[in-house]
Amino acid sequence: MDKETRIKLAVQKSGRLTDPSVDLLARCGLKLSRGKDQLMGYGENMPFDVLFVRDDDIPDLVQEDVCDLGLVGLNVLEEKRLELAARGSPARFEALRTLDFGRCRLSLAVPVEHAYDGPQSLHGKRIATTYPHLLGVFLQQRRIDAEIVILSGAVEIAPRLGRADAICDLVSTGSTLQANHLREVETVLESHAVLIRTPVPLSTEKNEWVERLLLRVEGVQQVKESKYIMLHAPRSALPAIRRLLPGSESPTIIPLEGSPDRVAVHAVCRENVFWETLESLKKAGASALLVLPVEKMLA
Numbered sequence: 001m002d003k004e005t006r007i008k009l010a011v012q013k014s015g016r017l018t019d020p021s022v023d024l025l026a027r028c029g030l031k032l033s034r035g036k037d038q039l040m041g042y043g044e045n046m047p048f049d050v051l052f053v054r055d056d057d058i059p060d061l062v063q064e065d066v067c068d069l070g071l072v073g074l075n076v077l078e079e080k081r082l083e084l085a086a087r088g089s090p091a092r093f094e095a096l097r098t099l100d101f102g103r104c105r106l107s108l109a110v111p112v113e114h115a116y117d118g119p120q121s122l123h124g125k126r127i128a129t130t131y132p133h134l135l136g137v138f139l140q141q142r143r144i145d146a147e148i149v150i151l152s153g154a155v156e157i158a159p160r161l162g163r164a165d166a167i168c169d170l171v172s173t174g175s176t177l178q179a180n181h182l183r184e185v186e187t188v189l190e191s192h193a194v195l196i197r198t199p200v201p202l203s204t205e206k207n208e209w210v211e212r213l214l215l216r217v218e219g220v221q222q223v224k225e226s227k228y229i230m231l232h233a234p235r236s237a238l239p240a241i242r243r244l245l246p247g248s249e250s251p252t253i254i255p256l257e258g259s260p261d262r263v264a265v266h267a268v269c270r271e272n273v274f275w276e277t278l279e280s281l282k283k284a285g286a287s288a289l290l291v292l293p294v295e296k297m298l299a
């Protein structure tokens with residue numbers, strides 16, 4: 001395939017999104033060989049090449065059509081969208097899929113010893129952040145007049161240094177806030193990774209590959225939670241068993257040779273299957289229970 005028909009995909013070079021992004025692409029079947037400079041990964045078996053860059057550059061690279069696709073946090077994307085809107089040039093990248101990694105939230109936090117009684121408590125306060133636009137909208141919507149202190153990092157130590165009264169930063173486990181004696185008080189944005197695409201129309205050939213990738217991404221995300229359950233049961237127990245199978249659509253019912261009253265039930269459950277569920281199924285009359293991981297799934 002010539003150069004123009006290869007799809008360029010931007011991925012974070014080194015950070016929290018790197019491993020899950022590369023893992024997702026591998027599960028979608030992409031075999032990458034990394035170049036000497038480690039800045040590019042070449043798809044050996046699919047026409048995708050991966051560009052490894054800083055996450056903050058991904059929205060621009062896709063918007064400017066340097067890359068066709070990008071994997072980036074919603075927090076970075078939405079901050080960029082607001083920044084572009086403020087400059088009078090609306091964002092043109094398109095979010096294609098929500099991904100099940102990179103989960104975190106952009107939150108407001110105050111020193112634990114400070115009283116907090118709703119967003120109004122932030123009136124007249126200084127709030128440190130690297131997300132001035134998202135924070136700005138949050139404050140504006142609530143008619144709160146606060147000063148936004150824009151920092152480029154180490155936001156969580158700003159209150160201790162006397163540079164701010166509160167912070168607005170990403171949180172996942174909350175341990176960073178705790179270590180800095182801060183208390184999470186408001187969520188500004190719930191975030192996760194997203195797959196974005198260029199606003200420029202793609203050739204038919206590229207489009208077909210993007211569609212294939214999207215189907216595979218969906219399949220990969222579904223199988224993570226899915227299990228294949230097999231069991232034997234008396235026909236009379238089928239209604240109860242079907243009610244107990246978690247998140248399964250119509251199961252396959254197979255007659256058992258030599259036992260007209262008994263059947264085998266096979267079902268894909270789109271949720272995790274816990275011991276408690278198996279115990280309930282057994283109580284309802286099921287036997288020979290088997291739970292298997294699902295390797296691939298294509299709707």
Ligand code: PRT
Pocket residue numbers: 012013014015016017053054055056072073074075076102103104169170171172173174175176177191192193
């Ligand atoms: O070098 P580059 O610019 O590419 O990387 P970066 O340093 O800007 O980003 P990186 O790798 O830290 O994060 C990339 C993306 O991961 C973010 O844009 C989010 O979409 C997502 N993400 C998910 C997180 C977190 N969870 C997270 N916990 N990004 C940052 N954090 C930080 C947070 O800023 C705080 O310092 O982790 C700390 C809090 O974590 P907890 O677990 O203590 O609450």
Ligand code: ZN
Pocket residue numbers: 054055056
């Ligand atoms: Zn960054």
